[in-house]
Amino acid sequence: MPRSQSAHATALKVESVRETSRPRRAMRETKRLSKRVVQKADGRYLIYYEKN
Amino acid sequence: MSELRWHPLLEEWVTVAPWRQDRTYHPPADHCPLCPTRPGHLETEIPEPDYHIAVFENRFPSFTAEQGRCEVVCYTPVHDSSLGEQSVEHIQDLIEVWRDRTEELGRLRNVRYVYIFENRGEAIGVTLSHPHGQIYAYPFVPPVMQHELKAHARHQRATGRCIYCDVLVGEKGGERTVLRDEHWIAFVPPFARWPYEVHIAPLRHRNGLLDLDAQDSESFARILKAMLQKYDRLFDIPLPYVMAMHQKPPGRGGIDHHFHVEFFPPNRSRDKLKYLAGSELGAGAFIVDARAEDTAAELRGL
Numbered sequence: 001m002p003r004s005q006s007a008h009a010t011a012l013k014v015e016s017v018r019e020t021s022r023p024r025r026a027m028r029e030t031k032r033l034s035k036r037v038v039q040k041a042d043g044r045y046l047i048y049y050e051k052n
Numbered sequence: 053m054s055e056l057r058w059h060p061l062l063e064e065w066v067t068v069a070p071w072r073q074d075r076t077y078h079p080p081a082d083h084c085p086l087c088p089t090r091p092g093h094l095e096t097e098i099p100e101p102d103y104h105i106a107v108f109e110n111r112f113p114s115f116t117a118e119q120g121r122c123e124v125v126c127y128t129p130v131h132d133s134s135l136g137e138q139s140v141e142h143i144q145d146l147i148e149v150w151r152d153r154t155e156e157l158g159r160l161r162n163v164r165y166v167y168i169f170e171n172r173g174e175a176i177g178v179t180l181s182h183p184h185g186q187i188y189a190y191p192f193v194p195p196v197m198q199h200e201l202k203a204h205a206r207h208q209r210a211t212g213r214c215i216y217c218d219v220l221v222g223e224k225g226g227e228r229t230v231l232r233d234e235h236w237i238a239f240v241p242p243f244a245r246w247p248y249e250v251h252i253a254p255l256r257h258r259n260g261l262l263d264l265d266a267q268d269s270e271s272f273a274r275i276l277k278a279m280l281q282k283y284d285r286l287f288d289i290p291l292p293y294v295m296a297m298h299q300k301p302p303g304r305g306g307i308d309h310h311f312h313v314e315f316f317p318p319n320r321s322r323d324k325l326k327y328l329a330g331s332e333l334g335a336g337a338f339i340v341d342a343r344a345e346d347t348a349a350e351l352r353g354l
Contacts, residue, residue: 032148033104044109046097049149051104 064195066236075112077179085181088129105149120189127183134182136280143273157189165190165301173292175318187188216310235271238279240348242328245338253312260299260311285354287322
């Protein structure tokens, strides 16, 4: 975001507290997939989701 | 990075990303960047010879670095396929991927909304035909979601109820229902702006993908597949559409929403498209050529 837009930069302010815990209902679900993250030559990430 | 410019009249952000002008445009099938890399061929975005489901950062992103993320979700390694052709089990796997991305992208510092969507078909402007969707992790809450969240909050203050739950109460008669099971409904909303617009929603109040349990996910997969199969039977063509998932913004415990998926096929018949023209694009006022009750009956009967 360009600094010149600072009048509206409040939209990007970091929340001091973020909700990071997974909802209780979702935690009960068994994972179907495993996840493998690799980095591409240009720095971008690529994620393989594979059957457990 | 993109430049975010504020539209003072509409009070919304416009994202300027000039490099997207050079993005890959309708490559031949044997040069598809979303296929696995075949031995002896050029390396694609996915270097391995096979995959189940793969996600990568868009090479031509609208948001990157501290602004957010743009990801491509490759549903299947099979080039000539579609989301609706996947098995229910595979779609359940995909739902798990969507959930994982919602959680991970929602934790990024400046991300205010994780938007999962699919553009399908050339009529929608798709430049790669391989079955895939996208995820935008925005540094702001997009205008449509802002409108919805505000309407929801106003309704909740006035009535104590969720506005979308009340919309679903209005569908009990079934006149606009396309598909329904114990947990989910697919229906043409009475306020549809496109002839074959459909919403898929959980009947019980769920905030978003992270709020779904295993039973919700299985039912969601079944109804999503069935709806997409109906769409392709409608005119006996792979029906173009935009699929848009609306869920609660991340990290905002107090904000409530009712998860739902909106589908916008541009077709009003097999050969005719609805265009956004003077009233829709210039004034923001949609004129729709069909009654939701009639198109729902047509889709229900397929």
